[in-house]
Amino acid sequence: VRFNPGDLGYLVPYLILAIVGMLLVLAEAFYRGRDRSALVGLTVAGSVAAAIASVILYRQVGDAPIALMGEMLVADRTSYVLSALFSVLTAFTALMTPAHQRAHEWQSGDTYGLMLLSASGMVMLAHAANLVTVFLGIETMSIGVYVMTAMRRRSRRSNEAAMKYFLVGAFATGFLMYGLALLYGAAGTSSLLKMQTMLSQTVNPGLVIAGAFLLVVAFGFKVAAVPFHMWAPDAYDGAPTPVTAFMAAVVKAAAIAAMIRVFGVALGGDIIPFGTLGWASPMVVIAAITITIGNISAVRQSNVKRMLAYSSVSHAGVLLVGICALGLGSTTANQSIVYYLIAYTFSTMGAFAVLTYIGSKGRERLLIEDWAGLATQHPAAALAMTVCLLSFGGMPPTGGFFAKFYLFKSAMEVHDGQLLWLVLVGVVNSAISIYYYLRIVTAMYFREASEPFAPTRSAGLVFVMAVCPLIVLELGLMPGWWLRLVG
């Protein structure tokens, strides 16, 4: 690997996040007093700077990807769109966190440093062009989030969640490492860009099958796909709500970003003897059951946080449909997935921001009954939540509708309509999902409140609550512009 200092220019977003993250960890160590607002400011400033750097670099790269650091990393439009997305969402998480910390007494400045370090791992995933950098990115991202999950030290649920998340994550890492090793053995290279060519000439197809299968399992754990999703509801429920938002939105999006590179580029095409669909045949089955089981489990939840957790499981399934389409050669799948990620992450952020908002000091309102009558007392919050939920459910004119539309359209473009039945499964499940999203809307608008709300007020939180639904609506009004971000 030849180190070229000029390449660092393309990695400014990554460097900003990593350096500011380390500064924050140091700052926390030498910080006196309980007020952490300066740390929040630094976190937001760092992530916004990374986002701006991503936008500037986005305008400089062309259609062709630029290999960096001896093909360890790659810079193209997709990677900068995603790194801008991750940075903005990290800033949003940081804005939500202090209010929740004050209301539920888990003040800790470490959270912010970990958040940025985790985000730097995500940005590395967006740039990854090598099995090694995929692994590094995933680990950097995950380890930060394990600790963030446990941050509410005095809460047993938070500790339980972190323990589960960590153990399952460690298993997944094992699968990932083993899978990467087998693929390296079969291809003789760890570069994702060269892998497709090398794998088509491999003398040992058995290794490819085993490696690809292990990767499906590992990424299945990371994005919480059925049957590897068992940790998700407990971890999402136990983690502090802003951290849950971070996990459900950004961490999931980063794992999907890695899948775009690994399954869409390296293992894409029809090179792998794995049934007729290549690695996609187990993945197609996983996508179908993920959408279905995630939805059916969500229908039965009375706790909004768990419902959103299961709903995020089912959204992961829809994203896997996109990954399958990408691997099977749909030319529009890449932009559909990125669009879906943008719509899904902002809806998730907005929904969890409202969830943080309506909890009062020392008491989180997590049950659906607790939401009754929100519309009469806090109409703006109810409206924000409704927009996000409608976007989850795929109702026009929100971004979620176009996201599903474009994604399923890409899946239909796969040769011979091989994914038709998968699209049918996805579409029927969209109708089911409407039912449980509307349960929350129903509670907010059609029922009377049993007690007055005492929401957690904070400027940062209100900002996130206001901006996310607006972005979701904007996505629906100008879908073409967002789609063309990624050529």
Next chain:
Amino acid sequence: MPLTLLGTIKSVDRHAREFMAAMLVLEAGMIGAFVALDVFLFYVFWEVMLIPMYLLIGIWGGQRRLYASIKFVVYTMVGSLLMLVAIFYVYVQHANVTGVYTTDLEALMQVALPHGAQYWCFAAFALAFAIKIPLFPVHTWLPDAHVEAPTAGSVILAGVLLKFGIYGFLRFAMPLFPHGAAEWAPVIAILAVVGIIYGALVAFAQDDVKKLVAYSSVSHMGFCALGIFTLTGMGISGSMYAMLSHGLTTGGLFLGIGVLYERRHTRRMAEYGGIWKQMPLFAGLYLIVVMGSAGLPALSGFVGEYLTLFGTFISGDTFPAEFPNYLPVPRLLGALATTGVILGAIYLLYMFQKVFFGKLDKARNGHLPDLSGRELATFLPLVALIFALGMFPRPALQVMEPSVQKFIRDYNRRVAEPDGPAHVYGRLPTAEAKSIEAGLDQLAQGADRVGSLLKPSGTPEAGFGGAQ
């Protein structure tokens, strides 16, 4: 829409601003869906209509509004999402044939799909539209939605939203999948007739006035569905006319129920009786609306029903010869549907009699004020239109005539297209063309082989060099 709002303004007791906003969003969705000539755009507006209607039922609705609103949304979503898959399918097939990705309806209509695919795509569209109409087995959301919705919601639902089902068939499903439509037509026609009779019988058994009118809607919309699947000029014009009339009369019926409900806060027929003496003006106007709905000649309902039934009777004689059994026993279907007219007269008059005639024996009915000026202003235009459409059907029919004729002409041309892989209409690759194409392929392959023989490894010069 203005009539509806004028008529119901007083019954909206809370969140009046939000109510108006929801109504206007609904109107925007409806207009958008009616003018969309792009399948995707149509789908977007079709879905946009759902949310305001859901809120109208859920916020301003009656006792069981939670159940009714969610049922309404889930029913409609299931149908429309399957339609979305069919849209994808047509979209991809069109691109495969022409190389252009588009959702423009005119462009999509140029491509003939294989008959098997048409069968399933039409089924997907038909489910969405049948739920909206609503046809017999998928009608159960309608009574709930109608009964729980506020008056304005019911009027819009009956007056406009249900028409989207028929409109969708005429505008999208039948032109896109003519052969599928022909294969499904008997099923839909039979379901429509079942709906006519079943709706009428169930309506007869109701005590709740609003439920009665809701089931009468099921019955009347059955006529509309039957009319378009006769595929005769008469039937389709009749169906469209019946839709117009149904919008006016059923809208009027719901408005009238709203008038009564505002005064007495009950919808049970047993609670009324003898209202004529208290509200003669209202009773007189309402009688005209009821008669219009029951299909009394000289009022609007009669024209549509007559044309529809006539179209059904003659449909067996006019249909293209390729489909000898297109509608099974058209005359029997027509006869059965006609009983719906009779039943309609029975239950509507029964309702009118229970509410307006008889003794004024309930004390609380003693002091009901007659129509206010505002209410009169909503009823008079309706009644005038019901009269006008009944007495002078010619102008409206003349407006419909050219488009109906064109629809049938196009449809007959398309449905005669022979089966085959997806292709542009009229350009089915024949066996001869195929063999020529195959021959050309072979020639090309041969040329390739010759070319590769002429070019051994390396350049010719190098080869000669090696020989030396």
